[in-house]
Amino acid sequence: MAARPYSTAASGRFDNTTVIGVLEYEGANITSSLKVLPVPPLPRINATSYVANWTNGLRSLASSRFPANVPQTIDRRFFFTVGLGTTPCPKNQTCQGPTNTTKFAAGINNISFVMPTTALLQAQYFQRLNRLYTTDFPTTPLNKFNYTGTPPNNTMVTTGTKLVVLPFNTTVELVMQGTSILGAENHPLHIHGVNFFVVGQGTGNFNSTTDPSNFNLVDPVERNTVGVPSGGWVAIRFRFDNPGVWFMHCHIETHITWGLRMAWVVKDGKMSNQKLPPPPADLPKC
Template identity: 50%
Template sequence: MEPRLLVTFLVALTFSPFVQSLVRHYKLSVVLKNTTKLCTTKSIVIVNGQFPGPTLYAREDDTVVVRVTNHVKYNVTIHWHGIKQIQTGWADGPAYVTQCPIQPGQSFVYNFTITGQRGTLLWHAHITWLRATVHGAIVILPKRGIPYPFPKPDKEKIIILGEWWKSDVEAVINQASISGLPPNISDAHTINGHPGQVPGCTSQGYTLHVESGKTYLLRIINAALNDELFFKIAGHKLTVVEADASYVKPFEIDTIFLSPGQTTNVLLTSNQIVGKYLIAVTPFMDAPIGFDNVTSFATLRYKNTRQPYPKTILTTIPALNATPLTFHFIDSLRSLNSKDYPTRVPLTVDHSLFFVITVGLNPCDTCLQGIKLVSAINNITFVMPTTSLLEAHYYKIKGAFTDDFPAYPPVAFNYTGTQPANIQTNNGTRLYRLSFNSTVQIVLQGTAMIAPENHPFHLHGYNFFVVGQGLGNFDPLKDPLSFNLVDPVERNTIGVPNAGWVAIRFRADNPGIWFLHCHLEVHTTWGLKMAFIVDNGNGPNETLPPPPNDLPRC
């Protein structure tokens, strides 16, 4: 068997006489492991011998120290998705953005403090397609003595949704890069590593055990590479209380919607007739393009059910193109905006950016047909550097990037109408510079070019407020009049509607280099990404510290 990538979490708690926060130490080892658990025998990259990987537990204001050791043939990095990394940008994790990758046989210690956050997030590999199997949950508990702003659950459960390929995902993307065509779609969706009843798979599926009359907090994570997903439990309502580790005004619904990288906490009360109930995870796609349309099943099972167990109670599943359902769910999300959890949405804007998302065709001498599919923001297909952007910025290394990323597309057109005649893009490692503490509004505009679909965008280093969204072309005169500046939901990942737009706002109060990219891995591979430079402010609390001594080298 090939060497495996293991991550071991060793917890050590250290109390300070002045600060009640803790230092939590973890060791993660990345390894290759042979598995027959899912569909076929093959080696997969995993952490600490687990798939999904181990859960990282912490409390608000804890300092987390994680030593990652690479025991596989691939370069590796780990991104702590949604952790704001205040003054710890060196620990953010995206390869060639904030660090060079951890090479085979090497280790790196990630050290960061969780400031002003509590809830559910995820960690995952942030290089090539390794996050297909290298991912796990982050659970941030409130400070001791601080209750949840909703009824205390009797128990908590983690549910991680993913995708599964019968073949090596690195081989899948490498083959696509050579051909210039889209990569093969996944073979199954998974629930806590189980695909359910999928032909050719040996797994019996995941079972969620519950007791009658109990309330459960379900921490649901979409760790899939490329698919947005619906989640539904037959016969049961779900009360949504949190999105992306930000509390929301509770509301009841029977189906939730998550884009890759998003998390949602819901309260489930086991108040139905004792029995077995189907849990369904189904994909969302409102465009006629290839995608994994396999539904994954699990079972909610009441304890103390008599033998023989009754027949599983089924449910209806959403249509693949249930766009109204996704809009209803997203529109229902509102921040608490309470005394304890105020909503500090910027009311004025220093940088007003209009980012148009496109898919194009560029020449490719090595590709089979002489062209390749690419993605772009404002017609810039992002080219990854060969050294860390953050190091280049910190040490003022010339030639790694420019800071002239366009605030608007070079040519305006009917973004949701007829495709332009010229769909070739420009390549470049171009960043956009923000002064410290400036306020930013980004309107992300989807288009109807080649393969239109939802694009879940993730911003590193910050949460943002989703102040508006709509279908069609954004109208800069009319649409801002309906922006929600009172209680918009606070997130780190948001879907840009197919042939529509979304507007977000944040305050640039964390110096460093921060990635903005589509969280569909296929589009990130095609270049649908950019990065911000946030300059230092005044004094040490507003200045990026120097890098750690063990920062990997390229």
């Protein structure tokens, strides 16, 4: 098996060599010594179309005996734009943004997440919420534009600690749309606390009228991280049956520091095993 990284940006800033591994099945009858095989031709490091076609072919191991537990009915639908932006450069600082007066930022639905000074999970358990965050994270972009076309003139993001609050056992459909602001780029998005099913993806802007008819609700692949395609979109479905506060963020570390993250609050259920447990008595304090 041979593999190499996939990246739509910064292709020369990390080790992009090829890795090779050997998969040996237990109980196989190995009659000849292992031979070093030539490395097969691999796609370019930024081969977006190749990656999209390959990932579209992934399927779960679902069967009639063990069907994929894809939510068929949805309680809440969300449409999130994912991408870069700018924010004003602080006074008396030199920033490396697109202009001398701005610095790079990132956000979801144009909101760059600000980390609070107190742990959100701790605040959720002790119901000390009002001072830390608001619950008005938008379900759709506040400012609509051609997400994969010519970017808007104003690339400024807003900042805040805004969260989505959901009842226990809520089924969610989330479409994440990549943007072309400061360049289209693949963003690997990870959600803590839940696995999800990748039911669809495509290029360009998501069409809420025609694209859902092509969703795979039978045997989609189950993940906890998915790449929002460069110049495209991805749709996922999942059930939030895990009470707590769960971060969703880009796995590119620079983008995390720029604010490409948000959090979901899942309320307690009615049963005793559906409630957020208290922090342990020996939990170290910061």
